[in-house]
Amino acid sequence: xxxxxxxxxxxxxxxxxxxxxxxxxxxxxxxxxxxxxxxxxxxxxxxxxxxxxxxxxxxxxxxxxxxxxxxxxxxxxxxxxxxxxxxxxxxxxxxxxxxxxxxxxxxxxxxxxxxxxxxxxxxxxxxxxxxxxxxxxxxxxxxxxxxxxxxxxxxxxxxxxxxxxxxxxxxxxxxxxxxxxxxxxxxxxxxxxxxxxxxxxxxxxxxxxxxxxxxxxxxxxxxxxxxxxxxxxxxxxxxxxxxxxxxxxxxxxxxxxxxxxxxxxxxxxxxxxxxxxxxxxxxxxxxxxxxxxxxxxxxxxxxxxxxxxx
Amino acid sequence: xxxxxxxxxxxxxxxxxxxxxxxxxxxxxxxxxxxxxxxxxxxxxxxxxxxxxxxxxxxxxxxxxxxxxxxxxxxxxxxxxxxxxxxxxxxxxxxxxxxxxxxxxxxxxxxxxxxxxxxxxxxxxxxxxxxxxxxxxxxxxxxxxxxxxxxxxxxxxxxxxxxxxxxxxxxxxxxxxxxxxxxxxxxxxxxxxxxxxxxxxxxxxxxxxxxxxxxxxxxxxxxxxxxxxxxxxxxxxxxxxxxxxxxxxxxxxxxxxxxxxxxxxxxxxxxxxxxxxxxxxxxxxxxxxxxxxxxxxxxxxxxxxx
Numbered sequence: 001x002x003x004x005x006x007x008x009x010x011x012x013x014x015x016x017x018x019x020x021x022x023x024x025x026x027x028x029x030x031x032x033x034x035x036x037x038x039x040x041x042x043x044x045x046x047x048x049x050x051x052x053x054x055x056x057x058x059x060x061x062x063x064x065x066x067x068x069x070x071x072x073x074x075x076x077x078x079x080x081x082x083x084x085x086x087x088x089x090x091x092x093x094x095x096x097x098x099x100x101x102x103x104x105x106x107x108x109x110x111x112x113x114x115x116x117x118x119x120x121x122x123x124x125x126x127x128x129x130x131x132x133x134x135x136x137x138x139x140x141x142x143x144x145x146x147x148x149x150x151x152x153x154x155x156x157x158x159x160x161x162x163x164x165x166x167x168x169x170x171x172x173x174x175x176x177x178x179x180x181x182x183x184x185x186x187x188x189x190x191x192x193x194x195x196x197x198x199x200x201x202x203x204x205x206x207x208x209x210x211x212x213x214x215x216x217x218x219x220x221x222x223x224x225x226x227x228x229x230x231x232x233x234x235x236x237x238x239x240x241x242x243x244x245x246x247x248x249x250x251x252x253x254x255x256x257x258x259x260x261x262x263x264x265x266x267x268x269x270x271x272x273x274x275x276x277x278x279x280x281x282x283x284x285x286x287x288x289x290x291x292x293x294x295x296x297x298x299x300x301x302x303x304x305x306x307x308x309x310x
Numbered sequence: 311x312x313x314x315x316x317x318x319x320x321x322x323x324x325x326x327x328x329x330x331x332x333x334x335x336x337x338x339x340x341x342x343x344x345x346x347x348x349x350x351x352x353x354x355x356x357x358x359x360x361x362x363x364x365x366x367x368x369x370x371x372x373x374x375x376x377x378x379x380x381x382x383x384x385x386x387x388x389x390x391x392x393x394x395x396x397x398x399x400x401x402x403x404x405x406x407x408x409x410x411x412x413x414x415x416x417x418x419x420x421x422x423x424x425x426x427x428x429x430x431x432x433x434x435x436x437x438x439x440x441x442x443x444x445x446x447x448x449x450x451x452x453x454x455x456x457x458x459x460x461x462x463x464x465x466x467x468x469x470x471x472x473x474x475x476x477x478x479x480x481x482x483x484x485x486x487x488x489x490x491x492x493x494x495x496x497x498x499x500x501x502x503x504x505x506x507x508x509x510x511x512x513x514x515x516x517x518x519x520x521x522x523x524x525x526x527x528x529x530x531x532x533x534x535x536x537x538x539x540x541x542x543x544x545x546x547x548x549x550x551x552x553x554x555x556x557x558x559x560x561x562x563x564x565x566x567x568x569x570x571x572x573x574x575x576x577x578x579x580x581x582x583x584x585x586x587x588x589x590x591x592x593x594x595x596x597x598x599x600x601x602x603x604x605x606x607x608x609x610x611x612x613x614x615x616x
Contacts, residue, residue: 025368025440029375029426034440037367040457061343062331065475066372066460069335074412083398083405088422089429090396091464092389096523099389106380111424116394118419119464120335121474123395134331134340151346154372154460158397158425168427169371217402 014241014290015164021294030160031168038296043171043285045307046202047152050173050279053198059149059175064130066154066169067121072133075261078125081215081223087123087156090116123156127174128276135178136262143267145179147187152281164286165240171281176274178258180266184275185253191277192234192251199248203303204238204287211235211247238287248283252276313468320547320596321470327600336466337474341588344602348591349477351613352508353458356479356585359504365455365481370436372460372475373427378439381567384431387521387529391463393429396422429462433480434582438568441484446571447578451485453493458587470592471546477587484570487579491559494581498540498557501583505555509609510544510593517541517553544593554589558582 009017018024018039025034035043067089073079078086092102092115105112124130127150135146152171160168177187192208199206211233212224227233232253237245256271258264264272292299313321324330331340341349361367373395379385384392398408398421408421430436433456441452458477466474483493498514505512517539518530533539539558543551558581564570565578572578598605 026443027370027375027436027439028377032371032373032375032427034371034436035369040367040369061346063341063346064333065338065340065473067338067462067475069333069338071334071415074415079405079409079412079418083400083408087395087397087425087427088419089393089462090419090422090424091393094389096525099385099522102389103385106385107383109377109380112385113394113396113424116396116424118396118417118422119393121338121393130333130340133334137332156373156395169373216405219402 008239008243009241009290011163011165011242014286015162017294018164018289023289023294024164029168030162031166033164033167038294039285039289041296042288042307043281046284046288047171047173047281049202049307050198051149051151053194054149054175057147057149057175059147061151062131062134062148063151064124064127064153066124066156068124068130070118070120070122072129073122073125076129076258077261078129081213081220082125084216085157085159085214086125087158089119089121089123091119093117123169124153125157126155127153127172127278128176131176132178132258132262132264132274136264140265140267140269141178141272145177145183145266145272148176148178150174150176163242165246165283167282170283173279173281174276176276178264178272178274181255181273184273188234188251188253188275188277192236195236195249195251195277195279199236199238199284201306202288203291203300204284206236206238206248207245208234209237211250238284240283240287240290246283246287247280248287249277249279252278314547314549316548317469317471320592321468323600324470324592324595329595329600330470335474336468337472339470339473344600345591345595347602348594348613349587352585352587352590352594353477353479355504355612357455357457359500360453360455360481363453365453367455367457368437368440369457370430370433370459372430372462374430374435376424376426376428378435379428379431382435383563383567387519387526388431390522391465391520392431393462393464395425395427395429397425399423430459431461431463432582433457433459433461433478433584434482437480437482438484438564438570438580442568442570446575447484447573449573451483451489451572451578454482454484456480456482469547471552471589473588476589479585479587481583483581484565484578486572486576487561490579490581494540494557494559494583497583501555501557501585502542505542505544505590507608507612508590508594509597509606510554510590511597512542512544512554513551515541515543517556544590546589546593546596552589552593553586554593555583555585558584
């Protein structure tokens, strides 16, 4: 007799479960939640598990805030590919009279956007973005190239959704590899396989698949097809909620895209190639909660041992 | 804001040693691994202290719903420090134009519209509606550890201790007026002791928030007079000492605006403690030096037990 496959829970039902148990806390905006202690225990356990798995790389550790210079967003082409996902930071620079008018509008929940001006900051769209200019500023790469781990970095995507796995603001743990084409591709391919094994060790059945980014507009469909055809993006898919599995991790090869923007040169003066591997901490946490249940005490002991070694 | 000579020299030292890494915007830095090691040690220390006293953990992202922000009065007191999130909601043609302007580093703000999110102004803000949503408080009220949340202050500066985006670790108490004031006062002493145990030459003092404009000066004087805000001050980079933690009571401000009821139906009072992770980390680096291996054994044990 074959085992009954687990019933696929819907997005709305899963979100309701999470909210009713205070695993997630509603803020009133879809895709923006507080997290209860249970959620945080799993997320921190996973982040530490991942950090241990990556420690053999000897990557340089850099931590970035949730904001980056607007100038970088303008340079990277993000606004061409993903204008719908970007978030920019505005602020007030006016007089006392304007401040009181702004406050009046805001208190009445009326429009006060006219009092806000664009600053030189934007929300970080992906954890790896701020890494490239930092490395470029140091001059030509050493022969072995460069490896930078960002830790769990907050990133923003302006896409309000009722799917608890599609957050507007979430933590992405990335490792960036910069070097020759061969070096970065070998890194990307090795880690996509290791990613599958890592999640297997946590009781998650994942599958790798060629994927594409959610490029904007009609032109974007061509970019997506080309990205998929060249296998630049590989995703690790796991069942969380809803009819389709969700990408919890991605392994990306950018060729020389970033060396066209920043001065990233190999020791011999040629353009560096880049790749990054990204783990979505919240999605993996949700996948674990979906697979093993909302009561952490009843999780398989092997999984608990991996996440919270004594 | 201009940095003093001492502040500028300390920033240079941090950059030279890779503890801070420049991004091109003042007050926005990447942190190197050593900086993060100290900060995480501090985070764990504060989390243990709160957990040992029965705090409930909540964690929030770096963004807050705009509507909630509009209700708090932050825009009356600190309009100059707030950050709001704008985004694009236009057509493909507009996207192309926006991109063209942005690539040329020309103005493209006309293509951006206000969203329903703002930058988190203080780590305790999202706690109040989350508690209000549960209905009247149980006897004894609540004690929440809101963890180290990223908060934003729009004040570019060359002082490494005045960041635009930083971690504020907040503990929040909600209950009767007597309970929250007693809690705040106990924690002011406990917090001071905790920082002194890390070898910091810390002092407790009455303080006020940087209220905006002329009316703000009166608010600040009144806040100081009523001792609503206490700060722990440590010298990081001169001339004066820097506030690294603050212990605040809000009377019924958040209880009223968010609708938090006591068990007996009265309006709840609130207090919060804020520990500035980056500032405390900088104070530790300034006090004990940039080489963590050479820090006093007692300090290392506090930060990294076991």
